[in-house]
Amino acid sequence: MRLAAVDASAAALGTTVGLSLGDARARLPGLEVRDHDPASDGRWLARLADGCVRYTPMVEIDPPDGLILDIAGCAHLLGNEAGLATDVTKRLVRLGMTVRFAFASNPDAARAFTRYRPDGTDEAAMIQHLPIAALRLDPQSEVGLRRAGLKTVGHIIKCPMASIAARFGEKAVTSLRRLTGEADSPLAPRQTLPAIAVERRFAEPVARTEYALKILGELVAEAGRTLEKREAGGRTFAAMFFRSDGLAQSLAIETSRPLRDAQAAMRLFGERIEKLDDPLDPGFGYDSISLTVPVTEPLSPAQLKLEGGRTHETQIAALVDRLSTRLGRGQVRRFRPCDTHIPEQAQLELPAVEAGAPGQWHSPETGEPPLRPFQLFDPPQPIEVIAEVPDGPPHRFHWRHATHDIARAEGPERIASEWWRRKDMKGVTRDYYRVEDACGCRFWIFRHGLYGTGKRMPLWYMHGVFA
Amino acid sequence: MRESAIPLSALRERIALEEQGRCTAMRLPVASGHAGLDGFMEGGLGRGALHEIFAKKRNDAGSAAIFATVWAIRTVIQQPEDAQALLWLRSAEAERQSGRIYAPGFVEYGGDPETLLLACARNDIALLRAAADAVRCTGLGAVIIECRGNIPLLDLTASRKLALAVRDSGVTAFLLRIDAQPGPSAAHTRWAVRPAPSVPLAANAPGPPVFEAELLRQRAGPAGKIWQMEWDRDRRQFREAGQEKALSGIVVPVPADGQMADRASERARLTG
Numbered sequence: 001m002r003l004a005a006v007d008a009s010a011a012a013l014g015t016t017v018g019l020s021l022g023d024a025r026a027r028l029p030g031l032e033v034r035d036h037d038p039a040s041d042g043r044w045l046a047r048l049a050d051g052c053v054r055y056t057p058m059v060e061i062d063p064p065d066g067l068i069l070d071i072a073g074c075a076h077l078l079g080n081e082a083g084l085a086t087d088v089t090k091r092l093v094r095l096g097m098t099v100r101f102a103f104a105s106n107p108d109a110a111r112a113f114t115r116y117r118p119d120g121t122d123e124a125a126m127i128q129h130l131p132i133a134a135l136r137l138d139p140q141s142e143v144g145l146r147r148a149g150l151k152t153v154g155h156i157i158k159c160p161m162a163s164i165a166a167r168f169g170e171k172a173v174t175s176l177r178r179l180t181g182e183a184d185s186p187l188a189p190r191q192t193l194p195a196i197a198v199e200r201r202f203a204e205p206v207a208r209t210e211y212a213l214k215i216l217g218e219l220v221a222e223a224g225r226t227l228e229k230r231e232a233g234g235r236t237f238a239a240m241f242f243r244s245d246g247l248a249q250s251l252a253i254e255t256s257r258p259l260r261d262a263q264a265a266m267r268l269f270g271e272r273i274e275k276l277d278d279p280l281d282p283g284f285g286y287d288s289i290s291l292t293v294p295v296t297e298p299l300s301p302a303q304l305k306l307e308g309g310r311t312h313e314t315q316i317a318a319l320v321d322r323l324s325t326r327l328g329r330g331q332v333r334r335f336r337p338c339d340t341h342i343p344e345q346a347q348l349e350l351p352a353v354e355a356g357a358p359g360q361w362h363s364p365e366t367g368e369p370p371l372r373p374f375q376l377f378d379p380p381q382p383i384e385v386i387a388e389v390p391d392g393p394p395h396r397f398h399w400r401h402a403t404h405d406i407a408r409a410e411g412p413e414r415i416a417s418e419w420w421r422r423k424d425m426k427g428v429t430r431d432y433y434r435v436e437d438a439c440g441c442r443f444w445i446f447r448h449g450l451y452g453t454g455k456r457m458p459l460w461y462m463h464g465v466f467a
Numbered sequence: 468m469r470e471s472a473i474p475l476s477a478l479r480e481r482i483a484l485e486e487q488g489r490c491t492a493m494r495l496p497v498a499s500g501h502a503g504l505d506g507f508m509e510g511g512l513g514r515g516a517l518h519e520i521f522a523k524k525r526n527d528a529g530s531a532a533i534f535a536t537v538w539a540i541r542t543v544i545q546q547p548e549d550a551q552a553l554l555w556l557r558s559a560e561a562e563r564q565s566g567r568i569y570a571p572g573f574v575e576y577g578g579d580p581e582t583l584l585l586a587c588a589r590n591d592i593a594l595l596r597a598a599a600d601a602v603r604c605t606g607l608g609a610v611i612i613e614c615r616g617n618i619p620l621l622d623l624t625a626s627r628k629l630a631l632a633v634r635d636s637g638v639t640a641f642l643l644r645i646d647a648q649p650g651p652s653a654a655h656t657r658w659a660v661r662p663a664p665s666v667p668l669a670a671n672a673p674g675p676p677v678f679e680a681e682l683l684r685q686r687a688g689p690a691g692k693i694w695q696m697e698w699d700r701d702r703r704q705f706r707e708a709g710q711e712k713a714l715s716g717i718v719v720p721v722p723a724d725g726q727m728a729d730r731a732s733e734r735a736r737l738t739g
Contacts, residue, residue: 315606465529467676
């Protein structure tokens with residue numbers, strides 16, 4: 001086991017990254033060790049990145065431990081760049097983190113300045129002093145450059161680009177040009193700009209949830225007015241509660257049809273809050289609340305029915321939204337057909353909030369009894385079957401601690417597996433029987449496989465229940 | 468005392484009259500198509516009312532579920548307005564025990580899956596809360612609420628609330644009680660459903676579903692009668708079991724008595 005990261009005080013006492021744990025313990029008996037958990041670190045970094053949306057919408061995560069903020073046109077909100085940096089540092093230090101920051105005219109340079117802290121007064125000089133590790137080349141090229149005596153970026157800049165490209169690959173040239181700002185290095189922001197965003201900032205942190213929700217109601221109404229002007233409605237609404245200690249809690253709702261009615265949206269937010277495992281916790285208070293409507297769709301002003309009241313569709317949509325928010329998105333479903341013979345795959349259950357256009361269902365043949373059960377076991381349940389002849393219909397079967405004597409049976413209906421979708425072009429055929437026992441219970445059972453084709457005896461399964 | 472007793476009973480009568488007037492104003496009952504049942508129940512099952520359907524034994528569960536489904540299908544096709552949607556509410560436990568709702572099967576019983584909505588609740592409380600919302604939604608034609616076991620929460624008060632809500636909204640609600648024993652409830656009717664042997668088709672194949680439906684209770688009406696009801700998918704109505712065959716025309720009528728059935732089952736095995 002080796003050390004993956006050390007903090008400032010441990011580094012001062014002589015431990016370094018990569019030192020084996022045994023050595024480190026021998027040198028510093030009082031060393032405090034925590035397991036390295038990159039996944040948690042990543043989640044924490046993502047959370048910090050979400051929190052940084054308060055400064056600028058353009059936030060990129062620079063794994064494993066960096067955040068790049070594009071503050072062009074945003075710094076004046078906190079005075080100047082230094083003011084912004086002070087604010088960031090203050091908040092992060094309060095969370096017990098060590099912060100280093102740097103400003104530069106492009107993301108790559110900013111990243112390199114933060115990590116390597118070069119000497120120099122202006123940006124060009126600082127770039128000259130950067131070590132070549134700042135180019136983020138593969139280790140081999142880096143060693144090659146170092147052996148050639150090129151130790152800083154300043155050394156390389158002086159060389160002709162063509163020879164660098166020939167010896168160390170195009171990537172070396174590209175990163176060099178990005179560092180100096182000759183080539184573009186765009187940010188990949190975590191968040192795309194929503195269609196509508198409204199926000200409320202408070203002079204003093206708001207510590208009461210009720211008041212925060214009231215503000216949210218005002219924001220929803222404000223967004224609703226904007227939507228009305230655009231003749232649009234929102235399909236998703238996302239609220240962010242920024243806490244004064246830097247955490248951000250998000251709350252999102254989704255609707256099955258475009259919505260701009262503030263009351264209906266607030267009802268859904270209410271359902272959503274009720275469903276939260278741990279309730280909204282204001283901590284030391286919220287210092288701003290924002291609401292975004294990322295997805296909008298056209299929604300013309302609605303005509304109410306003449307006698308008042310709403311149409312059936314809007315009422316059902318409202319019910320679907322409510323239940324989906326309360327029970328969970330995937331718990332309220334609609335059915336769509338799927339073109340396959342395999343019974344359990346013949347239907348898709350889609351969340352009702354997003355189910356698309358209606359499909360074409362197979363219509364039953366006139367005069368036939370129901371040939372498919374209304375309730376299907378997925379996966380099918382194994383049963384023990386006695387048949388008089390191996391290939392014949394079953395005579396008696398045992399299911400859920402009860403024995404059923406079969407009085408009537410029809411079958412087999414043979415359904416082959418979809419061999420054309422399989423690499424080995426094989427698959428097990430099923431023989432389905434519709435059976436009725438002595439009491440009148442009707443079942444759909446199948447034999448999985450044919451006699452004499454496999455090594456084992458084919459097994460029987462219960463797949464569904466008729467009336 | 469005597470003076471106050473008279474106005475009290477008069478008031479009760481007035482309330483009863485008003486309630487009746489409000490609920491039956493524009494609602495025709497849902498006719499089943501089964502002559503005996505429609506005659507006995509004065510036209511059929513009450514629309515905008517709560518009906519309880521019991522499956523007392525585990526094996527009856529499938530039958531009771533489909534009995535509720537076909538009644539719901541009947542309800543929405545006779546709906547005067549276009550409120551055709553059907554909501555099926557169940558708990559996650561029910562999904563595990565009785566299998567998934569299978570839309571191709573719903574078609575086979577005469578329903579249109581495009582109108583079918585399914586909602587799964589985590590537990591009984593969430594289920595009843597969802598039910599309380601659903602029965603107030605006038606856009607729905609029928610709601611089926613599937614409960615498993617005896618639910619203490621579903622007492623007289625809870626069912627009375629549901630019954631009042633459906634009376635106001637006009638939604639017909641079916642409370643499917645699997646594996647439960649009847650307790651006090653404010654439902655309009657209460658049924659116990661069992662599967663019954665079907666009338667076999669050629670080669671002793673199982674025929675259309677037959678239910679043995681017992682009307683256990685009817686609010687303000689007679690009860691205690693048992694019907695053998697067969698569901699005719701093509702006409703989407705019930706009929707007397709075995710009354711039929713000439714209508715569909717494809718079938719050799721084989722009486723369901725012992726000997727014939729035995730001989731016929733031999734034939735079926737040979738065909739298999």
